[in-house]
């Protein structure tokens with residue numbers, strides 16, 4: 001069994017106005033290569049906090065995070081950056097695309113940062129975006145795209161560097177229900193085709209049920 005993510009005893013507290021709230025109280029989880037897992041919980045249950053820890057975006061937690069068998073706590077800044085760039089892909093509720101670059105460039109740039117050639121990066125970006133129905137939108141800036149199209153570009157960008165693990169935080173939470181269903185289907189299909197694993201935070205039971213496995217975050221632990 002090859003494990004892309006192993007989390008043990010993850011704890012995170014925040015201090016808000018003299019009160020300490022224990023958001024994560026000892027989270028354990030394991031995700032195997034290629035597995036698509038839902039992280040389900042109501043708003044405020046700690047889904048984003050968990051994804052930020054796993055995505056090496058936030059410190060301040062206790063416990064162990066192993067990504068492809070390597071302990072994240074032992075990384076220096078360069079190793080953390082390399083892990084985020086080469087092994088992880090991110091999709092957020094709001095697309096966070098670069099506003100001054102075209103859809104194509106938004107998918108090309110992370111590949112260039114990783115060291116791909118311009119030709120390779122262009123070919124892969126075109127193929128990903130075409131597969132998501134955006135063949136006619138390659139030279140559009142994000143502001144000229146619909147919400148669903150923007151999220152598709154964000155999905156293509158997240159997969160551009162063939163991440164072992166995609167972390168998605170309410171990836172269709174900003175879309176109307178019909179568009180969310182379509183974009184989510186495309187996201188699942190593409191992640192499966194690419195063979196990446198994914199951990200997808202959602203408060204939507206219906207969307208969670210379409211994944212391989214559902215983890216429920218309740219009172220700071222997974223059940």
Ligand code: ADP
Nearest residue numbers: 014016023041042043044045046047048049050
């Ligand atoms: P979810 O993504 O499930 O809606 P979050 O992880 O965003 O939940 O938040 C969980 C809890 O942690 C909430 O009570 C939130 O107010 C608190 N929280 C999250 N981030 C911070 C922070 N940076 N500072 C203080 N409290 C925070």
Ligand code: MG
Nearest residue numbers: 047048049169
């Ligand atoms: Mg959240």
